[in-house]
Amino acid sequence: MNEYILYFTMFALIVGALSSLKLSFHRSTSNVLIGEGLMAIVVATFLVVVSQKFNIPFGETVALFIIVAGPVGTIAFSTVMKKR
Amino acid sequence: MYIPIKEIVLLIASMGILLASYRLWVMKDGKNMVYARIHIASVIDLACILIMLILNRPLLALLYLVLSPFAAHAIANADYYDRMKEKLTRKLRG
Numbered sequence: 491m492n493e494y495i496l497y498f499t500m501f502a503l504i505v506g507a508l509s510s511l512k513l514s515f516h517r518s519t520s521n522v523l524i525g526e527g528l529m530a531i532v533v534a535t536f537l538v539v540v541s542q543k544f545n546i547p548f549g550e551t552v553a554l555f556i557i558v559a560g561p562v563g564t565i566a567f568s569t570v571m572k573k574r
Numbered sequence: 575m576y577i578p579i580k581e582i583v584l585l586i587a588s589m590g591i592l593l594a595s596y597r598l599w600v601m602k603d604g605k606n607m608v609y610a611r612i613h614i615a616s617v618i619d620l621a622c623i624l625i626m627l628i629l630n631r632p633l634l635a636l637l638y639l640v641l642s643p644f645a646a647h648a649i650a651n652a653d654y655y656d657r658m659k660e661k662l663t664r665k666l667r668g
Contacts, residue, residue, distance in 0.1 A: 505592055
């Protein structure tokens, strides 16, 4: 795999993370939830790319945890928000 | 002749993430903007799934492919009922 392509992917993921961070500081709760869910998947993918590039063995495990915890947290908070 | 398919797909996915992030950044608030934001966020989700598949992580990609629609539905549903409740409260107050 060409390393410059991986660097470009990492750059795109960082831009995506910044964009979702901006959404996370929004006023309404729904936008915050969208930003949080997006941030989880972007960070997990970034970990996968970094562990592929630099041969980090535990990167995939941390990414698995983030991928499970992100959407489950979003669903749980949405349920709380609906019942409120 | 060698065609670097993995690199090309990775490049296209990264471009998709960049464009979707730009739109997410510049979009102003308006009516029903939450649904549009969920739509744009799902573009980034699918690009990330594609990147994981290319980098030989099918378990992570499949797991997120299953979980992501549930999360999007939960957000949209909660937003809808939240706004309905707000509207009802405003109506009852007169």
